[in-house]
Amino acid sequence: MTQLRSVLAVQPGQPASDGAGVRLTRVIGGGGLERFDPFLMLDEFGSDNPDDYIAGFPPHPHRGFETITYMLEGRMRHEDHLGNVGLLQSGGVQWMTAAHGVIHSEMPEQQEGVMRGFQLWLNLPAKDKLGAPGYRDFSPWEIPRLQRADGVEVVVIAGRFDDGQHQQDGAVQRQHTEPQLFDLRLPAASAIAPRLPQGHRLMLYVYEGELEVNGHKVGKSRLVRLADDGELQLSSMAGAKVLLIAGKPLGEPIVQYGPFVMNSHEEIEQALRDYRDGVLAA
Template sequence: MQTMTLERILTAMPASDGGGVKLYRIVGPDGMRGLDPFLLLDEFGSDAADDYIAGFPPHPHRGFETVTYMLEGRMLHEDHLGHQGLLSSGGVQWMTAGRGVIHSEMPQQESGRMHGLQLWINLPAKNKLVAPAYRHLPAEAIPVATLANGIQVKVIAGGFAEGDTHLVGAARGIATDPLYLDVRLPVQTELAVPIPAGHRALVYLIAGRLQIAGQELVPRQMAVLGAGDGIGLKAGKTEVHALVLAARPLGEPIAHHGPFVMNTQEEIAQAIKDYEQGRLVA
């Protein structure tokens, strides 16, 4: 395995969204160039209910996929079609917005810690107007490997193999062939993660201090990886909790406006018009 080089490190910045939920945002409109097909990553986490209680009231999406991963807490998803899904600790919702969804994501708790992440992944042009679809994955449906050295790998999408361990992720049939791993490394352990040829690869650090390609990441930083076919992860004096993300680039133009991601500005204008005239989800 040829270890991937490090192109750059991105740092999440404080932001708010929805009804005023406090979060940290990375990638985003200014940083997504060159990260095809990834568009945005938000991390929200707080013990203070005032930081999250307003949730994310009804809002639209078109043209991409959202992946919501709850580490702690409970959040209810509802949409204009009557779909409901309760996300609880360790669970994932993989939503394909396609031609249009108006949905809400609201906390189902009034106290305690809420901690989660939402990733946006682009859709190819041929799939941007498909019917909305959902994959609701409770914690118990997501494969987990615990290796001999205590490293834990949770396989949300893609595959993971180490020795006699071979796991296939819970989310399958995704257009960009993504890899989505939740990795926990004990102190002074190392892990090599193979990456499919041609995939764009990222590592986001949730907790601890992580050595990658000769550089150290601190929490809320993302490593953007370059040439190579695998990622080397190393924990030092602290335990590490990180996400390993990879997906097949689309190589298509990106037009982005708020909750809409299309290929041209004309398609964005149409999405806005459809939403304003009640046709986004027709």
């Protein structure tokens, strides 16, 4: 008999503000980060009111983790101290490895219209937290998409999608955390059963429609946290769009102070000193 992954929690995101006043929904973030290891934060932003996003995210630092920004609608420009400049547009992905340190800005390239997407923070193992930073923009056509005959579409951002009949490698692979990041788009009266590594942390965020997860109905703007072992069965009668987020837990201490995520308070204090002394991103 198939053992399904137990649903551990279903929770709504919380209204928040970040950057220079960008309004968003914080889905993951704050206390108890070990429950989501190796993931640290998930923000959803989405508004057609420029006042909610126009101030953007002026220059700010990061150390110790990676950021993944997935744009559903809109245009955002990235610039950093390394000289990288990128335009993130509808359907595109920005993958930045802060590691030792990055100072960057993310500013809207539009004065009106909808800006909508997600930013996910992915932890780095202790041995890589002070490594070399990196940055990569992926245009929409560089992100693999799998289209099934029944109308189910899978945008495979990271990892490898496999439902037993269809396989597709994503745009990004990571050895230590093995992240799986898929945008699942289920039409009405469809179902899908992604195969995921046992022992990996698994979460689903329903950003449109209603989803049935291993027998549990989950509405829009809800995060589902599941057990680390077992199978996954998803279906939707009315249609749904879902972010699937899974990864291998690092099992290391997590100490966060704002944009710095390290393994000890001493390392956080060092990051603050480095930023103050202008060598965080040196």
